[in-house]
Amino acid sequence: MKKIYFIALICSLFLASCSSEPSLQKYFVEKTENKNFIAVDVSPEILNIEKTKLTPEQSEALKSFEKMNILAFKLDSTNNAQYDIEKAKVSAILKNEKYQKLMSFGSGKDGVTISFVGEEENIEEFVVYAKSKETGFAVVRILGDKMNSTHIMNMLSVIQNSNMDLDQLKPLQSMFPKK
Template sequence: MKPIFKTIVFTLLIAVALVSCKDESSIENYFVDHQDKPEFLTIDFAPDMLDISEVDFSEDQKKIYKSYDKVNALAFKVTENNKEEYKAELKKAIAIFKNDKYEELIEFTDSGINFRVNTLGEADTVDEFLVLASTSELGFALIRVLGDDMQPEKLYELIFKIQKTDVYGNQLQKVMDYLKE
């Protein structure tokens, strides 16, 4: 009987240790915990899903583009009825961005929208970009870009090139429409 008791106690201790090690302030957990809630819109897509046939990429830009694997977006729309919930959820999202494992890249405001951009990985080869865009009128969106050895200094050039061709104009309009409704 004693060996069974020891096994049960040992198993319980391991289970408690594993559960207590869960990183509550990670972006992954925030996405998982909120993706099925009705006040959130979730979009997951791979860069392959974007029609970039109209974009004239150089060979270097193609290589950079291929370093991006997946984009996750989670948006919360603020309404008259959920302003307190908006504030609470935004506070949680900001706390994630303050997690020591993420390095702050930039924080700025443009056209009344507050942006925070953080990274995970080495300074010149990033494995994850996190973007938090928020405004008290519309709500907030969390965007997680996953890849392999992405280069932050080349990202702006790539985004500018894609924007100029309006690739995102039609394909990411769903997030903006959701927030504006």
């Protein structure tokens, strides 16, 4: 009889730990195979930098960066209604108190929001959400370990001086029509 209670306890703990609450991670997994979406995972190697030329601050920032996940919804004449539904889903997820908004700019139809998860000195994830009524939207998750806002600023300088390997970003080229 004790075994049954023990098994029931373990099962209830397991089920309680499984959150049905929507998250960006779940959203990314669900949409990866959807034809309206383009998913790209980017590793730090995309920067293709000579680490010996980095300042100590830049090295520390680079160490805190683990990977970047990009999910983009490509808008076309056939999926306007789906665009509105998906855009609302992402906005609802980002309204969760777990995502702390740093800044946003733009208008109602076009704009960018930058949020983070974690504490100011121990950021686990930066989220950039950009939307355009002409091309669609993209959600970028920058994942790391003990990141902070200074690391992001230092990473920007690393990116500017990098010899970026753009092959990892090729799937996103279809988002931007050639003119």
